[in-house]
Amino acid sequence: MYSISEVKSLLEKDSIESIEMLVELLNNSANIEETFERWSEFSIDEKLKLCKVMEKVQSIPILAAKIAKAEDDLKVKASLVKILYKVGDEAVIEILAEFLKHPDRRIRANAVEALGIMNSRKIKDLLMPYLEDPDNRVRANTAVALWKFPEIREKVKQAFEEMLRNENKWMKASAFYAFGEIGIREFLEQLVNDLYNSDEDLAKNAFLALVSYSEKVEEEL
Numbered sequence: 001m002y003s004i005s006e007v008k009s010l011l012e013k014d015s016i017e018s019i020e021m022l023v024e025l026l027n028n029s030a031n032i033e034e035t036f037e038r039w040s041e042f043s044i045d046e047k048l049k050l051c052k053v054m055e056k057v058q059s060i061p062i063l064a065a066k067i068a069k070a071e072d073d074l075k076v077k078a079s080l081v082k083i084l085y086k087v088g089d090e091a092v093i094e095i096l097a098e099f100l101k102h103p104d105r106r107i108r109a110n111a112v113e114a115l116g117i118m119n120s121r122k123i124k125d126l127l128m129p130y131l132e133d134p135d136n137r138v139r140a141n142t143a144v145a146l147w148k149f150p151e152i153r154e155k156v157k158q159a160f161e162e163m164l165r166n167e168n169k170w171m172k173a174s175a176f177y178a179f180g181e182i183g184i185r186e187f188l189e190q191l192v193n194d195l196y197n198s199d200e201d202l203a204k205n206a207f208l209a210l211v212s213y214s215e216k217v218e219e220e221l
Contacts (some may be wrong), residue, residue, distance in 0.1 A: 107134025
């Protein structure tokens with residue numbers, strides 16, 4: 001039987017064992033539904049921990065999208081948006097589309113990431129405008145999400161080239177992240193060259209992207 005006090009106790013312990021127990025508990029559809037129905041009874045810290053736990057559960061109810069819309073704390077809202085891809089109902093796509101317009105960049109970036117994980121062609125038209133988003137993470141997540149559509153890859157590459165030319169170094173750093181996630185051969189030389197960049201952040205992101213790229217190549221072999 002579901003007990004909110006038990007859930008709170010497990011969250012407080014925050015150990016590997018307690019997290020595993022929570023995942024098992026929340027994999028029960030009735031229990032996870034109850035958790036969202038009683039969402040207001042959790043503190044902000046508890047909500048954030050629950051969102052991390054829910055990244056490991058099999059699925060979450062559509063109620064989570066309604067809770068995300070109503071949530072006041074922006075960090076909690078962003079964390080909820082990030083896991084909405086686990087809702088097994090395409091109706092959640094329209095709700096995620098609303099979050100794409102949110103003024104908070106974390107929420108927009110997480111909405112793009114969630115949509116990108118979903119296996120639906122509906123996301124292509126929804127995400128295309130965000131290749132020009134002013135935020136570096138939103139742009140990079142959008143490029144990664146849209147790469148699955150071969151017919152628009154040239155437009156995605158153009159977006160990457162614009163990010164590399166941008167005066168904001170974080171645009172370039174985020175492009176490096178995306179290269180590693182997708183594994184684009186055309187930009188390998190760029191990554192290798194920037195391993196020796198005098199800017200430590202750019203050099204670090206180039207290195208991490210190359211590591212991610214090599215792991216993907218190994219998986220394909």
